[in-house]
Amino acid sequence: MIPLLGQLGQWFLSWVSGMGKMFLFLLSALVWGFRPPAKIYLIVEHIKSIGVDSLLVVILSGFFTGMVLGLQGYYSLKVFNAESWLGSAVALSMLRELGPVLSAFMVTGRTGSAMAAELGIMRITEQIDALHSMAINPIKYLVSPRIVAGLIAMPLLTAIFDVVGIYGAYLIGVELLGVGSGSYFASMENSVVWRDVYSGFLKSISFGLIITWVCCYKGYHTPPMATGVSRATTEAVVLSFVMILVWDYFLTSVLL
């Protein structure tokens, strides 16, 4: 019993210490990110890799999510003769939940994993040590620009996901199943308020921070072994997914 308690205690202590290190890493990245000289060219480069390079997968997933939502929503609402409210149901689901969460998942899979792998390879091939030895701060050079880029790119991707999803649902609900185009958009206009847009926007920004923070942290601290990069990448993706869902619950409960 006592060895078990000892092991539990050790696990808890290492978990707390790991969390502390992660928060200090974030703090340092934010401090260096906003300290001049700003690395604008690096931020633009990472906005391209997080934003532009993820565009196709975000558009595709947004479109099909919208189509599924249109189909499911139509048959659920039809039971109550309320299919004219399809636009409202789709828009609220997209803006509040599905847009921010699913686009964050797509970006984690598409860019977050690449980010962790890239930094992990830089760690095990001593490129990060090389930066230190040239008196260049690797956090300022490698991590801060990615985090700032994530904060900028993620809300834009989410907005694109929302719009494409709403049109995906329009295609199914209006063009295929016969809901009136006017009632589709009118119901949306009647029920969506600024707070819905704002909560989705806040979520997407915070998810951008979580993805870049977690993936950079895991990649930056890749253990120097053959399986190090694959382990860091897997941990980065899984932890990002879990943190996105946990944070989503907290934000939803606050913003409702």
Added chain:
Amino acid sequence: MIQILNLHKKFAGHQVLKGVNLMIETAKITTIIGGSGCGKTVLLKHLNALLVPDQGQIVVDGVEISRLGQKDLNMIRHRFGVLFQGAALLDSMTLYDNVAFPLREKTKMDEGKIRNKVVERLNQVGLEGMGYKYPAEVSGGMKKRTGLARALIMDPEIVLFDEPTTGLDPLLGKSIHELIVRMHATFGFTGVIVSHDIPEVFTISNFVAMLANGVIEEIRPTKEFLASKNPVVQQFIKGETEGPIRVL
């Protein structure tokens, strides 16, 4: 002069360095030899504070560097150039950009002057016209040459070489050694080489130190080192499996 005083370092319960004491002479080449995994690279990484000692001191020209703040540490690091084992080139950049990188990041030099200096260094290491290539497109020897050009671009007073010929064939290895000698003659830096490329590395060293069992077993001028009566030294340089060093 670099002084290493009573340096101890432990990793995950394994004591790698157990009280290393070593003086490195200014403007000379000192080579540290020793078996694989004996802690040569760990020792080298302490010299410009890439690692922090558990105990002991690293003194560079009278300044103890291992407890310096970031700003002072950066000042000290500007005096160092490092050639890493795998060259550690930034693989998202061309060879030219890799060499230009410290100048762009750490100086206010205009692009024209940067260009002149980078081209000069690339020419000195025999990479004329190769600057447009990426690290993934060139051989191990060319990567090492680029790493050397980058290490020398800020005109450092001290250059650290971590296994400069590992992974290269004997001819390429020899060409890297010749390059180090030529660059040393041109720039007059203090060189610290970690290597087990024996006996080739002796031809370019002023001093040789042997690291074994976590301490410096012997340090002498190269000729005296080769004539040393120390059985550990003799076993290692002759490559014998029987002797005081346990091989397996």
